[in-house]
Amino acid sequence: MSDGPRTQTQPTTDEARTLVDSGLERDAMVTLFGRCTVDYEGRAASTLGPGDRLVVLKPDGTVLVHTDEGQQPVNWQPPGCSHDVMTEGSTLVVRSERSTPEELLVVRFERLDHAVAYDGTDASDLALTGTEDDLRKRILDEPSLIEPGFEPRATERDTPAGAVDIFGADADGAAVVVELKRRRVGPDAVGQLTRYVDALERDLHAGREVRGVLVAPSVTDRARRLLAKRGLEFVPLEPPE
Amino acid sequence: MSDGPRTQTQPTTDEARTLVDSGLERDAMVTLFGRCTVDYEGRAASTLGPGDRLVVLKPDGTVLVHTDEGQQPVNWQPPGCSHDVMTEGSTLVVRSERSTPEELLVVRFERLDHAVAYDGTDASDLALTGTEDDLRKRILDEPSLIEPGFEPRATERDTPAGAVDIFGADADGAAVVVELKRRRVGPDAVGQLTRYVDALERDLHAGREVRGVLVAPSVTDRARRLLAKRGLEFVPLEPPE
DNA sequence: AGTTGCATCTCGAGC
DNA sequence: GCTCGAGGTGCAACT
Numbered sequence: 001m002s003d004g005p006r007t008q009t010q011p012t013t014d015e016a017r018t019l020v021d022s023g024l025e026r027d028a029m030v031t032l033f034g035r036c037t038v039d040y041e042g043r044a045a046s047t048l049g050p051g052d053r054l055v056v057l058k059p060d061g062t063v064l065v066h067t068d069e070g071q072q073p074v075n076w077q078p079p080g081c082s083h084d085v086m087t088e089g090s091t092l093v094v095r096s097e098r099s100t101p102e103e104l105l106v107v108r109f110e111r112l113d114h115a116v117a118y119d120g121t122d123a124s125d126l127a128l129t130g131t132e133d134d135l136r137k138r139i140l141d142e143p144s145l146i147e148p149g150f151e152p153r154a155t156e157r158d159t160p161a162g163a164v165d166i167f168g169a170d171a172d173g174a175a176v177v178v179e180l181k182r183r184r185v186g187p188d189a190v191g192q193l194t195r196y197v198d199a200l201e202r203d204l205h206a207g208r209e210v211r212g213v214l215v216a217p218s219v220t221d222r223a224r225r226l227l228a229k230r231g232l233e234f235v236p237l238e239p240p241e
Numbered sequence: 242m243s244d245g246p247r248t249q250t251q252p253t254t255d256e257a258r259t260l261v262d263s264g265l266e267r268d269a270m271v272t273l274f275g276r277c278t279v280d281y282e283g284r285a286a287s288t289l290g291p292g293d294r295l296v297v298l299k300p301d302g303t304v305l306v307h308t309d310e311g312q313q314p315v316n317w318q319p320p321g322c323s324h325d326v327m328t329e330g331s332t333l334v335v336r337s338e339r340s341t342p343e344e345l346l347v348v349r350f351e352r353l354d355h356a357v358a359y360d361g362t363d364a365s366d367l368a369l370t371g372t373e374d375d376l377r378k379r380i381l382d383e384p385s386l387i388e389p390g391f392e393p394r395a396t397e398r399d400t401p402a403g404a405v406d407i408f409g410a411d412a413d414g415a416a417v418v419v420e421l422k423r424r425r426v427g428p429d430a431v432g433q434l435t436r437y438v439d440a441l442e443r444d445l446h447a448g449r450e451v452r453g454v455l456v457a458p459s460v461t462d463r464a465r466r467l468l469a470k471r472g473l474e475f476v477p478l479e480p481p482e
Numbered sequence: 483a484g485t486t487g488c489a490t491c492t493c494g495a496g497c
Numbered sequence: 498g499c500t501c502g503a504g505g506t507g508c509a510a511c512t
Contacts (some may be wrong), residue, residue, distance in 0.1 A: 043490040044371030052361025067363045120293025130285030189434035284505040
C-alpha cells in the first residue's frame with residue numbers, strides 16, 4: 001500500500017534538504033519547484049539565469065530541469081550521476097556529478113516553493129509497434145514486397161561501412177542491399193545506403209553489380225535526386241500497424 | 242509574489258480534475274503521480290501496463306510520462322497538444338491530442354497519489370558554449386587551424402546534396418569542403434562529407450579536384466578507414482571553451 | 483507546413 | 498568501456 005508522497009510547501013532549506021536526502025536514500029523520485037539558476041559543465045558548458053522551474057531527481061542518477069515550455073529539459077544530467085544536496089546559507093543547492101565523461105550540474109534555488117518525494121514501483125515494459133524492426137519482419141515475411149523474386153539472405157550483414165539491414169539476391173542472382181527506414185527519409189539515408197553499396201562492391205568480386213534499395217514510406221525531393229544520381233532504387237513501404 | 246503551488250495529496254478524481262483544469266487554464270505546469278496505464282497512437286503505437294509514474298502537463302501542450310528510471314520519458318506528447326482531463330468512474334483520465342501528425346496519448350490513473358499545479362515564470366535563456374557553431378567561429382577566426390593558407394569563402398554553401406559547413410580554397414587555389422563535428426565522429430559523418438564533395442565535383446568544372454576535410458575532436462577506426470578509402474582528410478580540432 | 487542537419491542528443495545492442 | 502545506428506527522436510533555421 002502507498003503512504004502517499006512526502007510533500008512540503010514553501011519549506012525551509014533544511015527541511016527540503018532532509019526530504020531530498022531521505023527520498024533519494026530510499027530510491028524515491030524527488031521533485032523540486034522554485035526560482036533557481038543552473039550551471040552545467042561537461043561535454044559542453046552552459047549557464048541559465050534565474051527562473052521558475054521543475055527539477056526532477058531520479059534514484060538512477062538522472063536530473064531533469066524543466067521550464068513550462070518544450071518537451072526537452074532546459075538542463076539535465078543522464079542516469080549514473082551521484083546527487084548531492086546541500087545548503088549555502090538559505091539557498092538549497094543540488095549538485096549532480098558523473099565521470100566518463102566528467103560532467104557537473106549545479107542547481108541553486110533562490111526560492112523554493114515545493115518539494116516532494118514520490119515512492120513507487122514500475123514493473124511494466126513499454127510495448128511499441130511501428131518500428132523499423134517491424135518493417136524488417138514484414139519484409140522477411142513477404143520478400144516480394146521488395147520485388148518479385150527477391151530473396152533475403154542475411155540481416156545485419158557486416159561491411160566495412162557498417163551493418164546492412166537486409167542483404168539478399170534478386171531473381172537474376174544479383175546482390176541486393178536493402179536499407180530500411182520507418183519514416184520519410186532525406187539525404188542522410190541515401191548516404192547510408194551508398195556507403196553500404198560501395199563497401200560491398202569492393203568486398204565482393206569486382207565488376208559484380210550490387211543493387212541498393214531504399215525502403216521507406218516516402219522520400220524527399222533531394223533524396224530522390226540523390227538516389228537517381230547514384231543509381232539506387234526506392235520501394236515505398238510502411239511499417240505494419 | 243508567489244502563493245506557492247496548489248497541491249493535493251490522495252485527491253478524489255473530481256478534486257484532481259478541477260486542479261488540473263484550472264491549473265492549465267491559468268498556464269500553470271501540472272504534475273500528477275500515481276499508478277497509471279498509458280496508451281499512445283500516432284507516428285507509431287504503444288501500450289504501457291500499470292505502474293507508478295510522474296506525469297507532467299505543460300501549458301504549451303507538452304505531456305511527459307516519467308518512470309523512476311532513465312532520462313527520457315517512457316511516453317510523451319510534443320508541444321502543441323490540447324489536454325483534456327476527465328473522469329471515468331473513479332478513474333482520472335488525461336487525453337492529449339494533436340494533428341499533423343494525428344497523435345493521441347491517453348493516461349488512465351488507477352490510483353492517484355498526488356496532484357500539483359505550479360505557477361511560475363521563466364524569462365532566462367540558456368547560454369551554451371562548445372557547440373558546432375562555436376567550432377565554426379573558431380576556424381573562421383583562425384583559418385590556419387585547418388592548414389596554412391586555407392581561406393574560407395562561404396559558410397552554409399548550398400549543394401545538391403545539402404549545405405556545406407565551410408567552403409573555401411587551399412594555398413594552391415583548390416576547392417576545399419570542410420565538415421564540422423563538435424565531437425568524435427563515426428561513419429555517418431564521412432558519408433555526409435562524401436556527399437558534399439561528390440556534389441561539388443559535379444557542380445564545379447569536371448576534373449577540378451575538390452578536397453574534403455573532416456574537422457572533429459577525433460574519429461573512430463572505421464571512419465578513419467572510410468576517409469582514407471575516399472581520399473578525404475581529417476583535422477583534429479575541438480570546439481573552444 | 484515541409485526540409486535539413488545539429489544535439490551536453492538518449493538508448494540499446496554488439497563487441 | 499567504445500562503436501554504431503535507431504528514434505513516436507526534439508529542435509531551430511530556412512524555404
